[in-house]
Amino acid sequence: MSQPATWTVPEHVPEDRVVDFDFMHPPGAESDVHAAWKALHRGPDIVWSPYNGGHWIATRAEDIETIQKDNLRFSHARVTIPRSDDVTLVPLELDPPEHTAYRTLITPSFLPQAIASMESDVRALTIELIEGFKNKGECEFVGEFAKMLPIVIFLRLVDLPQEDRLHLLEMAELSVRGDLEERQRSQGMLMGYIGKWVQERASNPGNDLISLIVNAKIDGQPISPERMFGMMIVVLFGGLDTVAAMMSFICRFLAEHPAERRRLAEEPELILTAVDELIRRHGVTNTARVVVEDIEFKGVQLKKGDQIQVPNALFGLDERRFANPMEIDLARKPVVHAAFGNGAHRCPGSFLARTEIKVFLQEWLKRIPEFEIKAGEQPRCASGMVNGMLYLPLQWKVA
Incomplete structure (x- = not known):
């Protein structure tokens, strides 16, 4: 292992725990980001990366779960690497009990009964997007579908103009896969964008999530501008790129594994239970x-x-927790994963994410049951605060 001149390793870090692993650019991530992360399982359970300011990495499911649930020893005070002290992401970077009041404010908008009322909208949009390119016999899945579905649904939830979606997607990309400078630029862009809507919803509140946040009180007091902006970042960016990324990785898997794809298409009732395995x-x-x-x-x-x-x-890829973790077992039960977190900070939007993925599988496989990676092309992935699929060209035969 060669040591770049920029490495600094604190005295309390044992030499045998230091790994040459930059999570923003792990070797092989462009072709298979999950395999790139999985490589850490060849070493110690807890390792130190000297990149991005230096930080530990917990690589095993048991420790990841312990840390996620133990806010007394492991605080959410700074969840991004490299750490940024500009904006507190609310409620993500708050610990209980302070975290509880802010989370309680937004949770009702994402409860199963609230999302159930949106499912028909999710389904209608899914069908509309698929029918828009079905007869072309090809699409670039990330840009033409995966990023479009969650942001259009979410813009309805917060009552923002649909024509702003590309601008918001640009900000989201910088936020989740950019370096510190790009993340700060993203926050500045969002601050400029959201300011007018905060003023408008304060004067003319509606039933949307932004109106709820702008006009809410915590412990009898209005939310401070700093906390309000931190909530807007989490609300606006939290569900956009993560859902698009999951959907794209799942679609790539199905394109490259025809047996599992055909089984889901022929037995659509399996989709309901297979979503969590995927x-x-x-x-x-x-x-x-x-x-x-x-x-x-x-x-x-x-x-x-x-x-x-x-x-x-890495929680989901740990063979100590799941047999043959790199394989998809459509009948695997139970599938208790940590993809949406654990404990008090479990993602409140997880039910919406699962609904979008379920509906995507149901409607896509109904219309395009046979598809593959476009001939001569290669999918591209990226690592960062959120792993993502950057490019996924697909093709299929048109009847």
């Missing part, structure tokens, strides 16, 4: 926690202020 295999988020005080954990000394990354993808 999500388990294709986890996308790589958030971090902050060590609250000096502790010993899994044989290493963690110092107060250290960041430790908990990649949800």
Whole structure:
């Protein structure tokens, strides 16, 4: 292992825990980002990456679950790497009990009964998008479908103009896969965009999520501008890229595995139970926690202020938790994954995400049951705070 001149390793980090692994650019990520992360399972359970300011990485499901649930030792105070002190992402970067009041504010909008009323809209849009390119015999799945479905549904949820979707997608991409400078630029762009809507919803509130946040009170007091903006980042970006990424990884799997694809197409009732297995295999988020005080954990000394990354993808790829984790078993039960987090911070939008993926599978396989990667083309992936599929060209025969 060669050591770049930019590496700095703190004294409390044992030499045998240092890995040459930059999570923004792991070797092989462009072709298979999950296999690139899976390579960490060849080493110790807890490792140190000297890149991006230096941080620990928990690689095993048991430790990822422990850290996600233990806010007393592992705080959410800074979930991004490299750490940024500009904006607090609310409620994501708050710990209980402060976290609870802000989460309670937005949770009702994402409860199963609320999402059930939206499912017909999700289905109608899914069909519209598919029918728009079905007769062409090809599409670029990420741009023509995966990114379009969640953002159009979400813009309806927050009552923002549909024509703004490409601008918001650009900001979301910078936010989840950009470096520190790009993330800060994304936040500045969003601040400029959302400011007018905050003022408008304060004067003319509706039934949308932005109106709810703008006019809410926490402990009897209006939400501060800083906290309000932090909530807007989480609300606007939280469900866009993650759902698009999961959907794209799942679609690539089906394009490359005709037996499983045909089984789902021929037995559509399997989709309801297979969704979580497909999500388990294709986890996308790589958030971090902050060590609250000096502790010993899994044989290493963690110092107060250290960041430790908990990649949800590695939870689902751990053979200690799942037999043959790199394989998809459509009949696997139970599938208790961590793709949406665990504990108090479990993603409130998880039911909406599952609904969008379920409907996509139902309607796509009904209309395009046979498809493959376009001849002569290669899909492209990327790693970052959110693993993503950048390019997924598909083709099929038109009847």
